[in-house]
Amino acid sequence: MGRVIPLEDARDSSQSLKPLLDIVAEDMEAINRIILDKAVSDVEMIPELAHHLIDSGGKRLRPMLALAAAKLCKYQGNGHIRTASAVEFMHTATLLHDDVVDESGTRRGKKTARMIWGNQASVLVGDFLLGQAFKMFVDVGSMTVLRIMSNAAATIAEGEVMQLAAAKNTATTEDAYLEIINAKTAALFASAAESGAALAQRPAEEQAALRSYGKNLGLAFQLVDDALDYSGDSQRLGKSIGDDFREGKITLPLILSFRRGTEDERQFWNRTIAEGDIQDGDLERAIALMKRHKAIEATFERARSYGGIAHDALAIFPASREKDALQQVIAFCIGRTN
């Protein structure tokens, strides 16, 4: 199942992002301008709310993948800029709706939009950004990119509904969890990376390779996210440890602890997660149980395994600065602490 990215690779993870940042720096400036430009509306609330999210310190990983993939495929046009901007809009729209669904109070250490402007505005501005994203894809003019992105939009929403249906269900299997994160997270990573090959009209195998790279990178990214929710540094993470626990969200650390646990422990998970009856000290006990069953460790291990698949997926491309940068990003995603 592909090589496992060794832990050492992931040590100084911020360094692993640098080659990608260097490659896309110029294009990212153009993207920032487009994003501000397309979030404009006579309806005051739209740019206000959009800027709140856009300026809120996201890494813009997904648009960077789209740009680097286009460069890897030696794409000569300028459709990748608009495509990457639209990918970020899709992601932003998802975040807005996610926060409403999860009733989240903070994201990346800042108040969520719904806490400032309300759920209603968050739903509607999310819809607006999704509409703007599709307008931009239409402007790019590639039916292939439109196909990839409309599939992604439906799949992401399907994944979010799956996650909602699985909420509080401690019997969720690892497979079901994988299906959820495949849809809600990996689909957009996959589509962003694939768009580069689609724009450059590269052969099907290169398109598939970039899609596979993006998908497995997305899986690794989400697994790390879910592990950090029980183990991260809340100061650096910008969100509180245990958010998933308090929301009864089913993620791999919990699934593994539940399956590897004793009958008594399962009763604990059912009380806290399924029934939502959380008392003082429960989060600490949850983390202790995860440590005992090496559930966090195993989640990181799974992430490294998917990272390995992502790495191998790019093997068919000849050596290049872009290929190297895309492979180094894997270590960043696995080693990140925020």
Added chain:
Amino acid sequence: MGRVIPLEDARDSSQSLKPLLDIVAEDMEAINRIILDKAVSDVEMIPELAHHLIDSGGKRLRPMLALAAAKLCKYQGNGHIRTASAVEFMHTATLLHDDVVDESGTRRGKKTARMIWGNQASVLVGDFLLGQAFKMFVDVGSMTVLRIMSNAAATIAEGEVMQLAAAKNTATTEDAYLEIINAKTAALFASAAESGAALAQRPAEEQAALRSYGKNLGLAFQLVDDALDYSGDSQRLGKSIGDDFREGKITLPLILSFRRGTEDERQFWNRTIAEGDIQDGDLERAIALMKRHKAIEATFERARSYGGIAHDALAIFPASREKDALQQVIAFCIGRTN
């Protein structure tokens, strides 16, 4: 400003829908199959919730417009079926999000989806249906239709945000109100009608004519809707009289009553609408004030005026069964009581 559709035309309004129903009957069966087919998902909640809305007795006016416009333009392919289905999906997605934003309890006399499955599912299934709509537009393969529909998606959302921003604001002008209903309602009517000419690759003036027809029909439709909320037969309407009043929604009957009213009456509107302090008998007083200032009458009058513009917009097309059916629909929209 075009001829005003006389009131007599609108008397037996259900008869005015029949020519359109006859023209699209066969295609509508195909659309019903596609709609059920595309609402399928392994995620149980999606088809359940989608069917609830799809089966809930909507008139499917928008897809019928798309079909009839394609036939008017002698379109020979089969892309109009998928286009019309996707238009209905867009509309359904909007309804789901609308009900969340408005906190509505009933729609067409049935419990809203959010009352049964919750706000969270309504937001996410709305997103899924919008994604499916765009997949269908991509399948149709017309970049022009994709452009029309992505513009519509962004405009509708913008209109909804405008409406949210204007909520409870009794100082809203008739112009601002028109801008809102232009975006939130008329844009999809316009796009549905325009898609027919776009698919058939008819000259720009025919595309513009159908767009103008759809837009003005949509304005008339929404104006009547807003008038019925204060004057309709709640049994037949499937919603309670006064919903807009209780939600503090700003519509033309209220705008006109506020502007035409005395200082004392404006205080009444400010208390009930702006401050949301509604007491027993207030709805009755609101309706009485609207009657005194002929605000409902004027709203219907405006609707007839837009209906006249819609009628004239089709003048450039030679006489045909489709043209006749589309013009008769105007009387249906104006004369309807539900």
